[in-house]
Amino acid sequence: MYVEENFIIMKSNKLKLYxxxxxxxxxxxAFTFGGGYIVIxxxxxxxxxxxxxxxxxxxLDMAAISQSTPGAIAVNISVLVGYRIAGLIxxxxxxxxxxxxxxxILSVISSxxxxxxxxxxxxxxxxxxxxxxxxxxxxxxxxxxxxxxDEKNWLLTLIVPASFFASFFLNINVVLIIIFCSFLCFVQTxxxxxxxxxxxx
Amino acid sequence: MTKxxxxxxxxxxxxxxxxxxxxxxxxxxxxxxxxxxxHWLTLQEFTDIITISQMTPGPLAVNTxxxxxxRIAGIFGAIAATLGCILSGFILSILLYRFFRxxxxxxxxxxxxxxxxxxxxxxxxxxxxxxxxxxxxxxPLLNVKAVNxxxxxxxxxxxxxxxxxxxxxxxxxxxxxxxxxxxxxxx
Numbered sequence: 001m002y003v004e005e006n007f008i009i010m011k012s013n014k015l016k017l018y019x020x021x022x023x024x025x026x027x028x029x030a031f032t033f034g035g036g037y038i039v040i041x042x043x044x045x046x047x048x049x050x051x052x053x054x055x056x057x058x059x060l061d062m063a064a065i066s067q068s069t070p071g072a073i074a075v076n077i078s079v080l081v082g083y084r085i086a087g088l089i090x091x092x093x094x095x096x097x098x099x100x101x102x103x104x105i106l107s108v109i110s111s112x113x114x115x116x117x118x119x120x121x122x123x124x125x126x127x128x129x130x131x132x133x134x135x136x137x138x139x140x141x142x143x144x145x146x147x148x149x150d151e152k153n154w155l156l157t158l159i160v161p162a163s164f165f166a167s168f169f170l171n172i173n174v175v176l177i178i179i180f181c182s183f184l185c186f187v188q189t190x191x192x193x194x195x196x197x198x199x200x201x
Numbered sequence: 202m203t204k205x206x207x208x209x210x211x212x213x214x215x216x217x218x219x220x221x222x223x224x225x226x227x228x229x230x231x232x233x234x235x236x237x238x239x240h241w242l243t244l245q246e247f248t249d250i251i252t253i254s255q256m257t258p259g260p261l262a263v264n265t266x267x268x269x270x271x272r273i274a275g276i277f278g279a280i281a282a283t284l285g286c287i288l289s290g291f292i293l294s295i296l297l298y299r300f301f302r303x304x305x306x307x308x309x310x311x312x313x314x315x316x317x318x319x320x321x322x323x324x325x326x327x328x329x330x331x332x333x334x335x336x337x338x339x340x341p342l343l344n345v346k347a348v349n350x351x352x353x354x355x356x357x358x359x360x361x362x363x364x365x366x367x368x369x370x371x372x373x374x375x376x377x378x379x380x381x382x383x384x385x386x387x388x
Contacts, residue, residue, distance in 0.1 A: 071290020102259030128383015135361030163323030185316030
């Protein structure tokens with residue numbers, strides 16, 4: 001319920017809402033070192049825990065969808081968060097907030113990038129951050145796996161290690177994994193409905 | 202100049218459209234267009250760009266397209282390349298999201314979305330393993346050597362994970378703090 005209430009309050013002052021969306025996306029993007037997935041725990045912190053604008057489940061939906069569509073995952077998920085909270089304008093604002101930090105930073109760096117590349121201070125900061133990024137993403141994987149286990153569905157549980165194995169050890173293309181698993185889920189639902197059983201969750 | 206910008210936009214539209222799975226899936230596509238097909242950059246320049254993109258914040262695919270765009274046609278080139286790279290993701294993810302919301306009451310559709318949840322956890326775990334390998338051994342390859350094992354990194358990792366799980370610390374704060382630790386330990 002609180003998700004909806006907060007939603008209405010924020011909607012009443014559109015400009016303020018747009019500005020805070022932009023501000024949050026800008027700062028998240030400015031600190032995304034180490035790949036797109038790192039934005040998911042950050043979005044969770046701001047939009048689910050602090051602002052309560054979207055629910056945990058919705059964020060997971062958005063993560064799954066941005067994974068399955070082309071383009072950068074971090075951009076897609078921020079577009080979806082913006083779209084859910086403030087419609088198409090929200091999506092555009094969040095998108096700009098996400099791409100602006102790299103655009104600004106790289107415009108500055110491009111003129112002197114060899115200096116930046118060979119700088120020892122910068123490389124030691126980045127080396128230090130690797131452990132922090134690793135911890136953040138492992139924390140996310142633990143949270144998300146718990147969520148899947150709670151579904152108590154053997155197929156959904158089994159897909160997690162299977163897609164991990166297919167991607168990490170076998171380097172199978174993500175598109176193939178998505179198509180194959182979606183097909184399995186569809187078949188499972190079809191078989192359950194044929195048996196005349198109700199929804200299994 | 203204008204011609205270059207239009208070609209950039211079209212090339213990165215193709216790149217954006219065919220890069221499912223984010224970041225590292227995009228790099229070979231960009232290389233194909235920028236180095237092999239249009240000969241805008243040499244392989245060495247392209248490798249440098251990837252290195253810089255990994256060193257700067259923001260999504261890797263966006264960073265790389267921004268940087269390639271700047272090198273080829275200045276700031277407008279950067280905007281064109283970035284726009285091309287994100288446009289198809291922008292449109293398709295909103296359409297897919299609307300589709301799943303509209304049909305969320307149909308079992309077979311909502312079960313596919315649940316399946317996508319599981320896949321995305323598996324894929325994030327795969328990416329997490331790569332990141333952990335890089336942090337601990339300095340290499341994403343599986344045949345790691347025990348000598349390269351980085352004790353500092355694993356201690357920082359354990360403390361960070363503990364603070365995240367037990368004190369719900371802000372991930373941005375964790376990343377800033379571990380950066381400061383790196384400054385003192387790896388110089």
